[in-house]
Amino acid sequence: MEYIEQALIRAEKSNCKSETIFFQALKEVLETIQPLLEKHPEYLHQNIIDRIMVPNRAIHFKIEWMDDDNIIHVNNGYRIQFNNALGPYKGGVRFHPSVNPDILKFLAFEQIFKNAITGLHIGGAKGGADFDPKGKSDKEIMKFCQAFMSAFYNSIGADIDILGGDIGVGAREVGYLFGQYKQLTNSYDSIITSKPLALGGSLGRTEATGYGLIYFTQTFLEDMGETLKGKICTISGSGNVAIHAIEKLYEIGAIPVTCSDSKGAIHDSNGIDLELLKKIKLERRASLEYYALERKKATYVKRESYTEGRSFVWSIPCFAAFPCATQNELGEGSAKLLIENDVKIVAEGANMPTTPEAIALFEENNILFGPAKAANAGGVAVSVLEMSQNSSLNYLSFEKVDQRLQDIMSNIYSDLKQTCDEYKLDMDLVSAANILGFQRVADAMIMQGV
Ligand SMILES: NC(=O)C1=CN([C@@H]2O[C@H](COP(=O)(O)OP(=O)(O)OC[C@H]3O[C@@H](n4cnc5c(N)ncnc54)[C@H](OP(=O)(O)O)[C@@H]3O)[C@@H](O)[C@H]2O)C=CC1
Numbered sequence: 001m002e003y004i005e006q007a008l009i010r011a012e013k014s015n016c017k018s019e020t021i022f023f024q025a026l027k028e029v030l031e032t033i034q035p036l037l038e039k040h041p042e043y044l045h046q047n048i049i050d051r052i053m054v055p056n057r058a059i060h061f062k063i064e065w066m067d068d069d070n071i072i073h074v075n076n077g078y079r080i081q082f083n084n085a086l087g088p089y090k091g092g093v094r095f096h097p098s099v100n101p102d103i104l105k106f107l108a109f110e111q112i113f114k115n116a117i118t119g120l121h122i123g124g125a126k127g128g129a130d131f132d133p134k135g136k137s138d139k140e141i142m143k144f145c146q147a148f149m150s151a152f153y154n155s156i157g158a159d160i161d162i163l164g165g166d167i168g169v170g171a172r173e174v175g176y177l178f179g180q181y182k183q184l185t186n187s188y189d190s191i192i193t194s195k196p197l198a199l200g201g202s203l204g205r206t207e208a209t210g211y212g213l214i215y216f217t218q219t220f221l222e223d224m225g226e227t228l229k230g231k232i233c234t235i236s237g238s239g240n241v242a243i244h245a246i247e248k249l250y251e252i253g254a255i256p257v258t259c260s261d262s263k264g265a266i267h268d269s270n271g272i273d274l275e276l277l278k279k280i281k282l283e284r285r286a287s288l289e290y291y292a293l294e295r296k297k298a299t300y301v302k303r304e305s306y307t308e309g310r311s312f313v314w315s316i317p318c319f320a321a322f323p324c325a326t327q328n329e330l331g332e333g334s335a336k337l338l339i340e341n342d343v344k345i346v347a348e349g350a351n352m353p354t355t356p357e358a359i360a361l362f363e364e365n366n367i368l369f370g371p372a373k374a375a376n377a378g379g380v381a382v383s384v385l386e387m388s389q390n391s392s393l394n395y396l397s398f399e400k401v402d403q404r405l406q407d408i409m410s411n412i413y414s415d416l417k418q419t420c421d422e423y424k425l426d427m428d429l430v431s432a433a434n435i436l437g438f439q440r441v442a443d444a445m446i447m448q449g450v
C-alpha cells in the first residue's frame, strides 16, 4: 500500500495537480489493485504503475471554422493516446463545452482498462473538443467536423488510432468526420466507428452501449437470484446510452420511469414514452421540457430546482438505477436517497458517473454495483465488431451482432466473478474490473519490453 500512496503523491506533485477528475480515476484504480500487486511483484519491479499513469501521447490542436454568418471561431481539440499495449488506440470523441485536457485524460485512462476487460485487442484513447453542438445548423456541424479532422488526421489510422462516438458525437458527426478523412487521404480506412450503415457502420452499434448495460445488469442479477422483470428502474440522461437502455428495459419487461438532460428531469410513473422521447431528443434535438408539455401526467423538474444539486431522478424510488448522462452526476446525497428508497442495484452507463463517496455508501449498504468499465463496455466491443466487418467486408445481421454483444457482456461478468473469487473480493466488481484490466495491460507491456 505504501508503494501506491507514494505513486499517488508523485502523480499529484508532477502532473495531476490541476487534473482533479483524472486524479479521481487514477486513485480509484491504484487503491483497488493492492491484492494484484501482492500476488505479482513483477508489476512493481517493472515500474508498471508509473508507466501506466502517463499517456503515450497527448495531442492538442487548434480548430478554426466559420459559422453561417461568416464569423470565424476557434476551438481547442485534443486526442489523448494513452496506452496501446493491447492493440491500436481506441476510444470515442466528445464535443461539449466542458471538454478540457483533464476530462479527456480521465476518459482515456478509463478506456484503457475498459477495453482490456472486453478481452479484445484494443488500446485506450479519447478525444474531443470544447465545441457546443447545441443550436448549430447542420452546415456548421459539418464545417466544424471537417476542421476538427483536418487538424489531426495524420495522427490516426486504422491500425494506429480509431475514433468513435461519445457525448455530442453521433452518426451525423461521425459521417462528416469520416468524409473529411477520406477527402484528405483518399482512403476508405476504418478510422472511426459508429458510422452510419451506408458508410460501413455495423448494425447494432447504435444500441450496443445501452443494450449491453442491461444485459450485464440482468446477468449480474440472475446470478444473485434476482431479475429486472417487472421492476421499476430509474435512468438519467436521454442520449444514445439512456435511450437504448430504456428500450432494452421495456423489451425484458422492466418499467423505466425517469430520464434527464442538461436542463432537467422527467418522472413518468407509468413508464417513459419511448417514441416521444426519441422524437424529442433524437429528431428535434430539443429539451425534455417538451416531453412534459406533450405528456401531461409526467412530472418535469428543472435543473435549477434540484435539491442541493441532487438530480430529481435519484429521488424516485426504484429497484435499479442507471446513471447514463455524464461523470460525477450521482453523489453522496443522491446515493443516500437511493439507499433510503431501498435500491437493489446501481449500474453505470456513463463513464464514472458515481462519485467515490457514493460508491463507498453503496458498498457499505450491500447495494450491488456494476462499474462503468464493465457495464458500458458493450459499445466499444461492438465498435471492434464494426472494424472487423470493415476489414473482412463480411457484414453481420443485427441478430448476430446482438448475440455477440450478449456473449461479450456475459463473458465480462464471468471474468469479473472469477477475479472476485481469486482475490476474495466478495463481489466487489469495482476492484475486480480494475484488477482484471490492469493485469491484462501490464502483462502486455512487460512482454513488449521497455
Ligand atoms: N455512446 C457510447 O457508445 C458510449 C457512451 N458512454 C458514456 O455514456 C454517457 C452518455 O453518452 P451518450 O449517451 O453517448 O451521449 P449523448 O450526447 O447521446 O447524450 C448525453 C446525455 O447526457 C446529458 N448530459 C450531458 N452532459 C450533462 C451534464 N453536464 N449534466 C446533465 N446531463 C448531461 C445530455 O443532455 P442534453 O441533451 O441536454 O445535452 C444527454 O441527455 C457519457 O458518459 C459517455 O462517455 C460510454 C460508453 C459508450
Ligand SMILES: O=C(O)CCC(=O)C(=O)O
Binding pocket: 090, 091, 092, 093, 111, 114, 162, 163, 164, 165, 166, 193, 194, 351, 376, 377, 379, 380, 383
Ligand atoms: O466505440 C467507441 O470507440 C467509443 C466508446 C467509448 O468512447 C466509451 O466506451 O466510452
